[in-house]
Amino acid sequence: xxxxxxxxxxxxxxxxxxxxxxxxxxxxxxxxxxxxxxxxxxxxxxxxxxxxxxxxxxxxxxxxxxxxxxxxxxxxxxxxxxxxxxxxxxxxxxxxxxxxxxxxxxxxxxxxxxxxxxxxxxxxxxxxxxxxxxxxxxxxxxxxxxxxxxxxxxxxxxxxxxxxxxxxxxxxxxxxxxxxxxxxxxxxxxxxxxxxxxxxxxxxxxxxxxxxxxxxxxxxxxxxxxxxxxxxxxxxxxxxxxxxxxxxxxxxxxxxxxxxxxxxxxxxxxxxxxxxxxxxxxxxxxxxxxxxxxxxxxxxxxxxxxxxxxxxxxxxxxxxxxxxxxxxxxxxxxxxxxxxxxxxxxxxxxxxxxxxxxxxxxxxxxxxxxxxxxxxxxxxxxxxxxxxxxxxxxxxxxxxxxxxxxxxxxxxxxxxxxxxxxxxxxxxxxxxxxxxxxxxxxxxxxxxxxxxxxxxxxxxxxxxxxxxxxxxxxxxxxxxxxxxxxxxxxxxxxxxxxxxxxxxxxxxxxxxxxxxxxxxxxxxxxxxxxxxxxxxxxxxxxxxxxxxxxxxxxxxxxxxxxxxxxxxxxxxxxxxxxxxxxxxxxxxxxxxxxxxxxxxxxxxxxxxxxxxxxxxxxxxxxxxxxxxxxxxxxxxxxxxxxxxxxxxxxxxxxxxxxxxxxxxxxxxx
Amino acid sequence: xxxxxxxxxxxxxxxxxxxxxxxxxxxxxxxxxxxxxxxxxxxxxxxxxxxxxxxxxxxxxxxxxxxxxxxxxxxxxxxxxxxxxxxxxxxxxxxxxxxxxxxxxxxxxxxxxxxxxxxxxxxxxxx
Numbered sequence: 199x200x201x202x203x204x205x206x207x208x209x210x211x212x213x214x215x216x217x218x219x220x221x222x223x224x225x226x227x228x229x230x231x232x233x234x235x236x237x238x239x240x241x242x243x244x245x246x247x248x249x250x251x252x253x254x255x256x257x258x259x260x261x262x263x264x265x266x267x268x269x270x271x272x273x274x275x276x277x278x279x280x281x282x283x284x285x286x287x288x289x290x291x292x293x294x295x296x297x298x299x300x301x302x303x304x305x306x307x308x309x310x311x312x313x314x315x316x317x318x319x320x321x322x323x324x325x326x327x328x329x330x331x332x333x334x335x336x337x338x339x340x341x342x343x344x345x346x347x348x349x350x351x352x353x354x355x356x357x358x359x360x361x362x363x364x365x366x367x368x369x370x371x372x373x374x375x376x377x378x379x380x381x382x383x384x385x386x387x388x389x390x391x392x393x394x395x396x397x398x399x400x401x402x403x404x405x406x407x408x409x410x411x412x413x414x415x416x417x418x419x420x421x422x423x424x425x426x427x428x429x430x431x432x433x434x435x436x437x438x439x440x441x442x443x444x445x446x447x448x449x450x451x452x453x454x455x456x457x458x459x460x461x462x463x464x465x466x467x468x469x470x471x472x473x474x475x476x477x478x479x480x481x482x483x484x485x486x487x488x489x490x491x492x493x494x495x496x497x498x499x500x501x502x503x504x505x506x507x508x509x510x511x512x513x514x515x516x517x518x519x520x521x522x523x524x525x526x527x528x529x530x531x532x533x534x535x536x537x538x539x540x541x542x543x544x545x546x547x548x549x550x551x552x553x554x555x556x557x558x559x560x561x562x563x564x565x566x567x568x569x570x571x572x573x574x575x576x577x578x579x580x581x582x583x584x585x586x587x588x589x590x591x592x593x594x595x596x597x598x599x600x601x602x603x604x605x606x607x608x609x610x611x612x613x614x615x616x617x618x619x620x621x622x623x624x625x626x627x628x629x630x631x632x633x634x635x636x637x638x639x640x641x642x643x644x645x646x647x648x649x650x651x652x653x654x655x656x657x658x659x660x661x662x663x664x665x666x667x668x669x670x671x672x673x674x675x676x677x678x679x680x681x682x683x684x685x686x687x688x689x690x691x692x693x694x695x696x697x698x699x700x701x702x703x704x705x706x707x708x709x710x711x712x713x714x715x716x717x718x719x720x721x722x723x724x725x726x727x728x729x730x731x732x733x734x735x736x737x738x739x740x741x742x743x744x745x746x747x748x749x750x751x752x753x754x755x756x757x758x759x760x761x762x763x764x765x766x767x768x769x770x771x772x773x774x775x776x777x778x779x780x781x782x783x784x785x786x787x788x789x790x791x792x793x794x795x796x797x798x799x800x801x802x803x804x805x806x807x808x809x810x811x812x813x814x815x816x817x818x819x820x821x822x823x824x825x826x827x828x829x830x831x832x833x834x835x836x837x838x839x840x841x842x843x844x845x846x847x848x849x850x851x852x853x854x855x856x857x858x859x860x861x862x863x864x865x866x867x
Numbered sequence: 868x869x870x871x872x873x874x875x876x877x878x879x880x881x882x883x884x885x886x887x888x889x890x891x892x893x894x895x896x897x898x899x900x901x902x903x904x905x906x907x908x909x910x911x912x913x914x915x916x917x918x919x920x921x922x923x924x925x926x927x928x929x930x931x932x933x934x935x936x937x938x939x940x941x942x943x944x945x946x947x948x949x950x951x952x953x954x955x956x957x958x959x960x961x962x963x964x965x966x967x968x969x970x971x972x973x974x975x976x977x978x979x980x981x982x983x984x985x986x987x988x989x990x991x992x993x994x
Contacts (some may be wrong), residue, residue, distance in 0.1 A: 409886060631922060634951035635878060638973035642884040645976035651891060 212626075214507050219352055220254060220294075220315035237710060257291050268298075275300050275308050275654025313707035314352075353450040356706035359443050361386045361404065373452055393418035393426065400431075407435045408443045416453065444546040480557075480577035485565075486531060488516040490574060500579055502549050512550075522546040522554060535565050544580075548745075550733025556582045557765075586867035626684050633677050639668045679810040684818045693736040693817065693822065696848055700731035700740065700771060701800035707744045714752050720760060722748070739818050745836050746811045755779030757833070771824075776837040782830040787866075790828055791816040793856045815840070825848055871895040872983065873914035875905050875931060876949070877923045879943055885949070885974070886920065892980030902926030909941050916987045921950035921961070929964060936965050947986055949974065 208526050217719040220237035222297060229672050241255055256264050256614045260282035271278035278298040281693040287776070298313035337609065356365035366378040373393065381389060392400050396417035399834045403415045429450040436445045474481055480497030484490045490510040503509040513519045517527035526545060540822045544557045561575035644667040646652055648660055655663065715722045744762070758778030765772045782790065791812050820827050824842025870895045876882040886896045897912045898917060899905045902923050909917065917935065921928035935941045945967035950957060961969045968986040970979065 374939065631951040634972050635881070638951070639884055641973045642888065646884070646887055646891075669975075732911045776976040 207587060212655065222311075222313045222315065223236050224311045224313075228716070240282070240286055240315075255284045259283070259286070269805075272300070272308075272311070273299065278313075288530055289622075348485060353448070353452075355386075355448045357386060357446045357448070359408075359446075361446070370398075370450070373421075373427065373450065374419065390420055393420060403431070404431055404446070407433050407446060419450075425452075427452060428454045465798075477576075480579075482573075482575055482577070484516055484573045484575075486571050486573060488518070488527070489514060490516070497577055500577065501547070502551065518646050519750065520547050520549075522548050530559065530561055531563070534561050534573070537562075545577075547577075548581040552843070556580055556584050557581075614764075622684070626681060629680055637670055638672055640666065641674070676810075680816060682814055683810055683817070686814070686821065690809065691741060691847060695733065695734060696737060697734050698737040698740070699766060700733050700766065701726055702739050703737065703744060706741060707748050708762065711748055711752060712746070714749070715760065718752065718756070720752060720755055720758065722752075723759055723761045725761060727763075727767070731766035731771060731844070732763060733766070733771065733844050735842075739822065740842075743815045743818055743840070744773065747840075749809060751775050751777035751779065751836070751838075758835070766844050770841050770842045771844050772839070774837060776835065778835040781832040781834050781836050782828065783832045787828060789824070789831065869895045870899065870915045870987065871912060872916045872918055873897050873899065873905070873909055873912060874918045874922070875899045875902065875928070875973070876902055876918070876920045878920070881920070881972070884976075885979070888974070888976060888980045889918075889983065892984055894980070894984070902928070906938065906941070906988040909935065909944065910938075914944060914985060916959070916967075917944055917946045918949050919946055919966075921957070922949055932961075932964055932966065943979065945987055947983060971986050 201677045207582055220240055221234040222237060223232045232243070238245065239241075248569055253261060253265060264280060267278060267280050267489045277300070278296065281293055281295050284294045286292050295316045296313055296836050297316075298311050300308045301310045301312060319672070352432065353370035354365065355370055357363050363381050363384050364383075366376070366381050371377055376389070376391070381391075386392065386404075387397065387400075399415060399417050403413045406413055413431075415433065415434050417429060417431065419427045419562060420427050430453045432449040432451075433445045436447070436448050436798075474494050475496075475498055477494060480494060480500050482493040482497050490513055493509050495506055498504070498506045498509040501509055504735045517524035521527050530541060530543045530545070533543075540560045540562045543559050544590040545557050547555055547557055556579075558578040558580050559575060560578075561573055564572050564574045629685065644663050647655060648663045648667065659670070686796055693765035704724055706848065710723050712722065748760060748762060755777040756779065761774075761776045763776075816826050819842055822842045823846070824840060825836065826835060826840035828838050830836035868967075869957065872889050874885055874896055876885060876898065877900055882898050882900070886898065888907075889896045889945055892973070897908060897914065901907045903926050904945075905917070905919075906937040919928045928950070932946050935944065935946060948958075948961040948966045949972060950961075950969070951972035958969045958971075961967060968982070975984060
C-alpha cells in the first residue's frame with residue numbers, strides 16, 4: 199500500500215479485487231480466466247495460481263453438467279446462471295451460484311466472460327482490506343467494470359472524505375432509481391437515500407470506516423420512487439500512508455426479497471409460536487424412549503414446572519416419570535403406530551409432588567427429517583370435567599333417590615288417602631243409615647198419630663206433632679244435603695243422561711210448593727217461553743236445583759210473588775227465580791254460594807235451612823256446565839238467574855242417580 | 868181375598884211402623900225378623916209381595932232375594948227393597964238383582980203403602 203495510485207482505473211481495480219463477491223474473468227471462448235481476491239480466498243488459491251481453471255474445483259458429480267452448460271453458453275454467447283458444489287479452501291464442498299455474461303466488442307464479437315460466484319450458504323463476514331493493484335487505464339478499467347457488473351446485482355458507490363458521491367455505477371442506478379448524473383457530488387445523506395430509521399447505523403458504520411474498520415451493514419434505503427429497499431452494504435476504504443481516508447467504497451446487494459422472506463418466516467413462526475404457547479392444552483414432541491423434545495408452557499404448568507425448559511430438562515422417561523401406569527404409554531404408542539394418525543386415550547398423570555390429574559391425551563407418530571421417530575401430542579386436563587361429571591352423576595343419583603323416596607312417600611300418602619276416602623265413604627254410608635233408621639220411626643209414627651190412625655188427637659197435640667214432623671223433615675234434609683255435598687266434593691255425583699221436558703220440572707216444583715205458598719199467602723207464577731223445553735240430562739238434579747231456589751224464595755218472602763221464568767234457546771236453558779222478599783245486602787252477595795252460610799247471620803236464625811242449598815245448586819250447575827248468579831236489592835227482593843246446556847255434555851257416567859228420601863214431596867219410590 | 872205382604876225387617880220399631888202403614892192400605896201383613904226365616908215363612912204364607920230390609924245381620928236382603936228368586940215356587944213374588952242405604956248404586960244393585968222396587972228409608976208415611984201397592988201385580992180379578 200505504499201503506492202496508492204491516483205488514477206480512477208487504479209482505484210477501481212483495487213475495489214474489484216476487494217469486492218466481497220467472487221469474480222472470475224476470462225478471455226474469449228472461456229479461456230484462461232482471472233480470479234479476484236475474494237475468489238482466491240474462498241478457493242484457497244495464491245495470486246500466482248490466479249489463472250487456474252475453475253473446473254478442477256467443481257465437485258465430481260456436478261462437473262460434467264456444469265461444463266456442458268458453460269460450453270453451451272459460450273458457444274451461444276448467452277448469459278449463464280447455474281449452481282454447483284465446489285471445493286472451498288477448507289477442503290469441504292459448498293454450493294456456489296454462478297452468474298456469467300459474455301463481454302462483447304463493438305462488433306458484437308465475444309471478447310471474454312465476466313462471472314460472479316456467490317457462496318449460497320456463506321455467512322461469514324467478508325473482511326475487506328485495501329490492496330494495491332497494478333495500475334490500469336481508467337477507460338479500460340471502466341469498460342471492464344461495466345462488463346463485469348452488467349449482470350451483477352451489486353451497486354457500486356464511491357465517495358470522497360466529505361462523503362460526496364464520486365462514483366455511482368454497477369447496479370446502483372437500477373437499484374436506487376437515481377442516475378449517476380443526479381447524485382454526482384451529492385452527500386450520501388442529503389438526497390433521501392438512506393432510511394431515517396437507519397441513518398444512525400449508517401453514520402456509525404461510515405465513522406468507523408474513517409478510523410479503519412471495514413464493515414458489513416444491513417440497512418434500509420429508499421428508491422427514488424419512495425419504495426423501501428433492504429440492502430447489505432460492504433464498506434471499505436482506501437487510505438493514505440498516514441491512515442487518512444482517501445476514498446470510501448460501498449457495495450450494496452439488494453436483499454429485499456430475502457428480507458421479505460425472512461420477515462414472512464418470522465411472522466409465521468411468531469404466529470405458530472403464539473398458537474403453540476397460547477393453547478389451552480399441553481402440546482409436546484417427544485422421543486419414543488420418553489424424552490421431551492419440545493413442550494409448550496401449558497404442559498409445563500400442568501406438571502407444575504415454571505417453564506418448558508425445566509420440564510424438558512427434568513423428565514428423562516415420560517412413562518416412568520409422569521404416567522401413573524407407565525406401561526400404558528407403550529400401549530398408546532403401539533396403538534398410534536397401528537392407527538397411523540392420532541389416537542386418543544384417557545391418561546392419569548402424576549406430578550413430582552405426588553398429586554395426580556386425569557387427562558385426555560391425543561398422540562400420533564411423526565417421522566423426523568433425520569429418520570428419527572417422534573411422538574407429537576396434546577394433553578387436555580380433564581380433572582375438572584371429570585369432577586363435574588361425577589358431581590352431576592352424584593346429583594342425578596341423589597335426585598333419583600329423592601324422587602324414589604318421594605314417590606314412595608306419595609304412594610304411601612295416596613294409599614292413606616285412598617283408605618281415608620274409603621273410611622269416609624263407609625262413615626257416610628253408615629251415618630246415613632244410622633241416622634235414617636230412627637228418623638223412619640219419628641216421621642212414620644208422627645204421621646200416623648197426626649192422622650189419628652191410633653186414636654183421636656186434639657188440635658194442640660196435632661200442632662205439636664206437626665212441629666215434630668217438620669223438625670224431623672228438616673233433619674232429614676240436612677242429612678241428605680250433607681250426603682250430596684260429600685258426594686259432589688268426592689267427585690262421585692254421577693249425572694244421568696236422559697231426555698226430559700224442563701216445563702214438567704217447573705210445573706212439578708210449582709205444584710209441590712203450592713201448599714207452602716198458600717200457607718204464607720204468596721203467589722207463585724210460572725212464565726214459560728216455550729210450551730215444551732226438551733232437555734237431555736239429569737232430571738232429578740234439575741228438579742233439585744229449581745226446587746231449592748223456589749223453596750228459598752218462598753222461605754225469604756213474606757208478601758207478594760215468587761216468579762219462575764224458563765226459556766230454552768240456542769242450546770241453553772235460562773231460568774230465573776225472582777221474589778219480592780227481604781232481599782240480600784250487597785255485602786252478603788259474595789258469600790251467598792258458599793257452604794254453611796246463612797246470610798241472615800247466626801245470632802237469630804229466623805229461617806231454617808242447612809246453609810248448603812245454594813252451595814249445592816252452584817256445585818251441581820258447575821258440574822253440568824252451567825252457572826248461577828244473583829241480583830238483589832235489600833228490602834225489595836232477589837233474582838236468581840241460572841243457565842245450563844239443554845243437552846248435558848257426554849262423559850258424565852250414566853249410572854246411579856242417588857235417591858232422595860222423604861223430604862217433602864221429592865222423595866218416594 | 869185380602870192381599871198379603873211379607874215384611875222382612877230386623878228393627879222392631881220399623882217392623883211395627885211399616886206393618887201399620889201397610890195395614891192402613893188394606894194389606895194383610897206377616898213379618899219375618901231375619902233373613903234366615905224368610906224362605907220358610909214365604910213358603911207357608913204365600914205372600915203377594917215381599918218387603919225386604921237390605922241391611923240385616925247374618926243374612927242380608929240381597930242374599931234373601933237371591934234365594935227367593937232361586938226358588939221356583941217363590942220366584943214369581945215381587946220383592947221391594949226397603950233400605951236406608953242411600954249411596955249411589957244401592958238402588959241400581961237392587962233392581963239388577965230383580966227387585967220390583969226400591970224404597971228408601973225413612974219412608975214417606977203418606978205414600979209408602981201406595982207405592983207398595985203400585986209395585987204389586989194386579990190382584991186376581993181386580994180387572
